[in-house]
Amino acid sequence: MKYYIPRLRLGVLEPSQKSFCDKIGGLPWGLSKKYWPICGECKRPLTFNAQFAHNRERLNLGAPTRALFLFSCAEPSICESWDAKGRANAAFVLNSEKMTDGLTSPPSVSTTVEPEAIVVGWREPTENVGPKLYSKLWRRSTAETVTHKLYPRSKLGGAPFWIQPSVLKLPSPRGRFLLQLGNAHEFEGPPPKPAEVGCEFLYYSKDKEAVRRVVPRGFNQLSYPYWRRGQPGTNGRPSQIVVNSDGTWNCETAGFPGMAYVFMLRDASCYMFMQN
Numbered sequence: 625m626k627y628y629i630p631r632l633r634l635g636v637l638e639p640s641q642k643s644f645c646d647k648i649g650g651l652p653w654g655l656s657k658k659y660w661p662i663c664g665e666c667k668r669p670l671t672f673n674a675q676f677a678h679n680r681e682r683l684n685l686g687a688p689t690r691a692l693f694l695f696s697c698a699e700p701s702i703c704e705s706w707d708a709k710g711r712a713n714a715a716f717v718l719n720s721e722k723m724t725d726g727l728t729s730p731p732s733v734s735t736t737v738e739p740e741a742i743v744v745g746w747r748e749p750t751e752n753v754g755p756k757l758y759s760k761l762w763r764r765s766t767a768e769t770v771t772h773k774l775y776p777r778s779k780l781g782g783a784p785f786w787i788q789p790s791v792l793k794l795p796s797p798r799g800r801f802l803l804q805l806g807n808a809h810e811f812e813g814p815p816p817k818p819a820e821v822g823c824e825f826l827y828y829s830k831d832k833e834a835v836r837r838v839v840p841r842g843f844n845q846l847s848y849p850y851w852r853r854g855q856p857g858t859n860g861r862p863s864q865i866v867v868n869s870d871g872t873w874n875c876e877t878a879g880f881p882g883m884a885y886v887f888m889l890r891d892a893s894c895y896m897f898m899q900n
């Protein structure tokens with residue numbers, strides 16, 4: 625079964641955005657401010673998590689003019705952003721005629737803006753879950769018996785990789801699996817210098833025990849009221865980048881626990897839930 629893994633670049637190192645693009649974190653493109661969802665629990669604007677355009681193979685949203693927008697509450701310890709039927713997350717599609725042509729600024733200065741990861745392409749691996757295993761993924765008792773050969777990571781299409789099949793409880797009707805989204809992402813290419821990104825860098829040793837910390841001049845995360853993954857007042861500049869000994873590098877892009885899963889129903893409404 626084929627699926628699609630996003631190839632990502634850090635938004636702050638890319639040219640300024642001129643049109644819609646698939647992305648994780650940062651600010652949404654094309655979202656009219658009236659559609660920015662509010663958390664039904666804490667009543668604050670939800671945090672933007674990702675947007676993806678329709679694509680017949682990767683992400684079938686039912687019409688080429690549609691795009692999917694994902695939001696969740698930045699306070700998962702207070703609001704139940706993990707719940708498919710809760711009011712603390714939002715997953716919805718918009719038609720292009722309802723979209724604007726620019727970045728949407730956050731509704732409030734206190735709205736969390738996550739580090740921005742721009743999708744620059746896709747990798748198309750094939751997983752070991754064929755039709756027989758796929759049919760077992762939707763019930764707790766059988767889902768537990770499915771073994772994926774690959775590590776769970778953000779992907780469009782394919783088969784969902786449940787972090788916790790033992791507590792799986794899907795809404796009815798279930799709808800069609802669209803994608804899963806993790807809360808941290810790896811970026812392409814060699815790691816940038818701390819001064820290029822303007823944030824704290826943690827360099828891990830091979831055994832991940834020793835950490836070298838580099839903080840560029842002018843960056844002071846202690847000046848925040850509290851630590852945030854994205855630097856307040858920016859369009860998605862991260863606060864912290866982790867560089868592994870093999871040269872791979874990543875940062876957290878969302879506050880939700882573990883993995884988010886998104887489904888679409890026949891009427892094109894969507895829902896999202898999370899597992900950790």
Ligand SMILES: [Zn+2]
Pocket residue numbers: 663664665666667668697698699702703712
């Ligand atoms: Zn909330």
